[in-house]
Amino acid sequence: MPVTTCVFDAYGTLFDVAAAARQAAAEPGREAFAAHWVKVASDWRLKQLQYTWLRAVAGAHADFWEVTQNGLDWALEASGLAGDAALRERLLALYWELAAYPEVPAMLAALKAAGYQTAILSNGSPAMLEGAVQSAGVGDVLDDVLSVESVGVFKPDARVYDLVGQRFGCAREEVLFVSSNGWDAGCATGYGFHTVWVNRAGEPVDRLPWVPANRLTDLTTIPELAQSL
The missing domain is CATH 1.10.150.240 (Putative phosphatase; domain 2)
Structure with missing residues (x-):
């Protein structure tokens, strides 16, 4: 799929x-x-x-x-x-004004141009995320911004990952989930998503029952990876 x-x-x-x-x-x-x-x-x-x-x-x-x-x-x-x-x-x-990493705007734009649905799934509160998205200027290349506040529990609770299917009506196998947190990407693997760990700092893999399916040092090649899955 x-x-x-x-x-x-x-x-x-x-x-x-x-x-x-x-x-x-x-x-x-x-x-x-x-x-x-x-x-x-x-x-x-x-x-x-x-x-x-x-x-x-x-x-x-x-x-x-x-x-x-x-x-x-x-x-x-x-x-x-x-x-x-x-x-x-x-x-x-x-x-409230955090900068996006340099490759982020072009990467998200490439995903949208290729026809993918795009979203944030974050521990952040809706107001914090709105501020970050506006500051980074990436709102036009995101279909939605999903916050854990709608379920009242932080990642990696499965109810947080459930928000993606509820919003987009997609199967778990249709989702590529990307995180800089190895534990987050690993737990999302266990949930059933395709996963990427963006390991910018070169950290060891977390000792968990699951590991990220893919590892990158930045987000540049996410569009190509999505097409290959």
């Missing part, structure tokens, strides 16, 4: 989650933060993800914006920057 629908995780896959900290570190007057921004960005993302998993297991859902703030607060405290309220405010503001 050929692929009809290409679905992407948002943060770290289409949008550069380190961009907020990188941009803040380059601004005048933030020399102290510049010495810590790489660690803060890494800690922020790690805690953000960990809190989604813990909340899902504990049945204590909160929207992704609250989780994002919680992760940042932990990361700033870990680097001795918890008292810098202006820095916190600036980082959170920049998170």
Whole structure:
């Protein structure tokens, strides 16, 4: 059964989650933060993800914006920057304007030109995702933006992946799911999607019952891969 629908995780896959900290570190007057921004960005993302998993297991859902703030607060405290309220405010503001990776607009446009349905499937709240899509200028090459908020639980709960079939009326075998998170792509493999792990950092494969079916270092060749499946 050929692929009809290409679905992407948002943060770290289409949008550069380190961009907020990188941009803040380059601004005048933030020399102290510049010495810590790489660690803060890494800690922020790690805690953000960990809190989604813990909340899902504990049945204590909160929207992704609250989780994002919680992760940042932990990361700033870990680097001795918890008292810098202006820095916190600036980082959170920049998170609503994350840059897309350079290859993203052309890749999505190529998929649409080839007749594929395209969508985001993300932990992000609808408002956050709307801001990111508008900032990146990719709304015209996406058919929909699906948020976990409609089911009230974070990935990798199967109810999140169910949203794709519910929205597009497609079988699992018709979906190519792309994520920068190895665990996300692996669990989507177990769900029945064709999968791609965009492993930009060259990380090891997560030790899970399933592994991503395909591995790439960026998104450039997604249209060609979709046509080959």
